[in-house]
Amino acid sequence: MIEVDDKKITWSEHMTVSSLLKNLEDVESCAVVRLNGRLVSSPDFSETKIPDNSRIQLLPLVAGG
Amino acid sequence: MEQIHLKEIKSVSYEKAEIKKGYTDQSLRVNLDSNDIIINPIQEKIKNKFIGGKGYDLWLMWNAVSGDTKWNDPENAICISSGPLGGTPGYPGGGKSIVTSISPLTGAPIDSNVGGYFGPYKKFSGFDVIQVDGKAKENTIVLIDGIENKIKIFEAKDLPTDSYELSKVLTRHFDETKPVNVSVVTAGPGAAHTFFGCLNFSWWDAGRKMVRYKQAGRGGIGTVFADKKLKAIVARFGAVSMKSNNPADLDALKLVTKTHAKEIHELDPKQNRMALVGTIHLVPIMNDHDCLPVHNFKFGSHPESRVIGEEVYEHIFDKGFDGCWKGCAVACAHGVKDFSPFTGPYRGKKVFVDGPEYETVAGCGSNLGIFDAQTILEINFYCDAYGLDTISVGTSLGFVMECFENNQITKEHTGGMDLSFGSRFNALEIIHQMARGEGFGAIVGKGIRKMKEIFAKDFGADMAFMQDIGMESKGLEFSEYITKESLAQQGGYGLALKGPQHDEAWLIFLDMVHNFMPTFENKAEALHWFPMFRTWFALCGLCKLPWNDIVPEDNKNNPEPAKVVKHIGWYADFFSAVTGRKTSSDDLISMSEAVYNFQRIFNLKMGYGTRQHDALPYRAVGPVTVEEYESRQKRYDGQLKEKYGLDITGMDSTDKVAALRKKREEQYELLKDAVYERRGWNKNGIPTVKTVKRLGIDFPEVMEVLKKNGVV
Known part of the structure; x- marks a missing residue:
């Protein structure tokens, strides 16, 4: 089980940030997530594996300076 | 004392x-x-x-x-x-x-x-x-x-x-x-x-x-x-309270203040954590998206950037309330206590460093090839103590370092200093020289536009090369974002009234990452709306960070999430509550539009404010050198073939740099046309009489300036 923005989601083996987002709604603006406290950006989504029991926060649209 | x-x-x-x-x-x-x-x-x-x-x-x-x-x-x-x-x-x-x-x-x-x-x-x-x-x-x-x-x-x-x-x-x-x-x-x-x-x-x-x-x-x-x-x-002045502004509706003011502050207290820890790290969260994000300036904006990322990002500064910042205004919930003005500089007049003493923010880390860190959190702190401290803008310092020094590495200037000109990228002690020495008005630092302190003239006239440097790599527009040094892959942000910098500062429009992610504005018209609309709305904060005495750096949880469901519409409504309520002027969200744009156009005409009065002054150095638009091109060759080759339909067979990198440049510079000129039209300006970038009258800024002296510039 993982936690995404305070919601429990079933974890699966080989789960990546990219595969997770594909199964979520209204995430078109999500370019950055915080995975267990560490920032992960969209170019790395498909290669970033999500360990079981992870905590993920979907960061809002990046607004800049 | x-x-x-x-x-x-x-x-x-x-x-x-x-x-x-x-x-x-x-x-x-x-x-x-x-x-x-x-x-x-x-x-x-x-x-x-x-x-x-x-x-x-x-x-x-x-x-x-x-x-x-x-x-x-x-x-x-x-x-x-x-x-x-x-x-x-x-x-x-x-x-x-x-x-x-x-x-x-x-x-x-x-x-x-x-x-x-x-x-x-x-x-x-x-x-x-x-x-x-x-x-x-x-x-x-x-x-x-x-x-x-x-x-x-x-x-x-x-x-x-x-x-x-x-x-x-x-x-x-x-x-x-x-x-x-x-x-x-x-x-x-x-x-x-x-x-x-x-x-x-x-x-x-x-x-x-x-x-x-x-x-x-x-x-x-x-x-x-x-x-x-x-x-x-x-x-x-003495004590300040909610009543100090003598607001038209105190209860409404209390309500909207409490509502906005409560949301930030709840959501900032889940979002950018600005109360913990300020704007430093942007360092790894910009690096990962190839937008962090490295080596005078040549590149957008560097493997060592992690050591100057939030993971480091979070542990260095002193804990405690860091609001630069009373009770501000964002509280992003962090600092470092008991810092001991290793150079200059404060060497060995303990000081408190106010900062750094993202711009300083990017400009005086990665842009100079300095991947050392302590050196960035020291640069931050001395720039503040001496009264120097860290953005102009970082961008100017980046230009100097690239000139040095390309033999446009040598140790003969720098007072014997090696100013290659990464030369952290010599970068600090230049800053000390700036404060004293001595040596090569005195030349660097004149900014990039003047340096180009001096380097060409006195040192024999190549002006065309310096025009391409000198990151200034209108004479102001760029703030710290790579814009090569975002045409909209090139406009955000090039069309900004005062010069390339990101406070008018920051569109990199909307354009480059999300592709929310695929057409020129889309980009022009963004380059109208965002500068107008951001101007409103400067009219009212506010910071823009609470608008869109912490956003409502349901913001993603809005058809225009980048505008953070719920917050705009709160700002309209805020304005109504204090001033008593019943105000809608659209009214905020109208307020700004008059002042924005007035400032453009003020530029015109001072001899600027036309199309030619909205020019960019090519480094902001695309790869200047073969080295830059080849560092992202797959991307650029793909664009030449797929976006522009060119057959690149037989072209070497120099040919490709030239071909890409021709296309990208054409795109920027087309963007200018689209933005000018959307803003109600003529082809030369001057507000038309119709626009000025619509906005009610048709004062006689304004009309006189327009007339002098052929706009009647």
Whole structure:
């Protein structure tokens, strides 16, 4: 089980940030997530594996300076 | 405490204006030639059209200067304003000052938005805006004392030379028992010897019992300040409450303040964690998206950037409340205590460093090839203490380092210093030289535009190459984002009124990452709406961070998430509650549009403000060198083939650089056309008579400037 923005989601083996987002709604603006406290950006989504029991926060649209 | 000597040369008592609905309806002018202190009413029609803040500043500036005025002429004014909403305690970002002057770098009006308590204290002392002009003969301090109801001018001797000490000494001097009542504006020795001097605006950190400060950094207003022999402007005022602005609807004000602050308290820890790390979260994000300036904006990422990102600074920042305004929930103004510099006059002493923010880390870190958090802290500290804009320092030094590595300049010119990328000790030495106005640092302190002239004329450097790599537009150094893959952000920089600062429009992610604006019309619409809305914060005395750096959880469901529509509604409620003017979200854009167009015409009055002045160095648009091209060859080859339909068989990298450049420069010109049309400007980038009349800024003197430029 993982936690995404305070919601429990079933974890699966080989789960990546990219595969997770594909199964979520209204995430078109999500370019950055915080995975267990560490920032992960969209170019790395498909290669970033999500360990079981992870905590993920979907960061809002990046607004800049 | 150091012994300072202040000789009072003028003192005027005044009757403090009652604040009504966020306004005092008075301005204060201090002329340093004659030491005249003049209090003027602000007319209703000016209030309705210019709103406050930057609007008031620009109106006073317009009337103070002629089209021939240069930055160091006595009539050039420094204007500082708050805004009708400024000084609302507890409203996130509710305490900003907006400062304007004619810039030494650009020759046109510059504006800078800064925290600290000065703007609200000045307003509550009786003045919506202050204008300082003339030039003093001796070092001078101006005091606006809203407790004693007096304006005083002092000749000053034996002052500390740098801002760090001067702010402390003057805070204690003017209210020993209640330092929280004092806010000080100072420059520093670097401001006197460079063209990009900044101003430090102080506030009293009650938790740490020390003076803190934020910077009005851009465009060299500190240089103008120092040129006037102005050492400080001090505002003194007592307790501030929600009633201080005498709002039209106190209950409505309390409600919207509480609502916005509560949301930030709840969501910031889940989002960007600005109360913990400020804007440093952007370092790894920009790096990962190839937008972090590295080696004078050549590249957008570097493997070592992790050591200058939030993972490091989070552990270095001193814990505690870091709001640069009273009760601000964003509280992003972090600092580092007990830092011990390893160079310069503070070597070995313990100091508190206010910062760094993202811009400083990117500009003075990755852009210089300096991947060392401690060196960045030291650069940050000395730039503030000397009164130097860290953005212009970082971008200028990046230019110097690339020139050095390309043999455009050599050790013969730099005083024997190796200024290759990563030369951290020599970078610091240049900053110390800037403060003293000595050596090669004195040349660097003139900014990139002047450096290009000097390097070409005196050192034989290649002007065409320097034009391509020198990251300035309109004479102002770029702030710290790579724009090569975002045409919209190229416009965000190139079409910005004061020069390439991101406070008008930051569209990189909307454009490059999300592709929310695929057409020229989409981009033009964004380059109309975002600058107009962001301008509104500068009219009202607010910080923009609470608008879109912490957003409602349901924002993603909105069809236009980038506008953060719910917050715009809160800002309209905020404006209505304080001023009593029933205001909708659309009204906020209308307010800004008049001032925005007025500023464009002000540029025109000063001899700028046309299409040619919206030019960009090619480094901001695409790869200048083969090295850059080949570092992202797959991307660029793909674009040449797929986006532009070119057959690149047989082309070498030099050919490809040229082919890509031709296409990208065409795109930027087409973008200009689209944006000008959307803004109601002609093909030369000048507001049309129809636009000026629609916005109600068709004052005779405005029409005269248009007529002089062939717009009738």
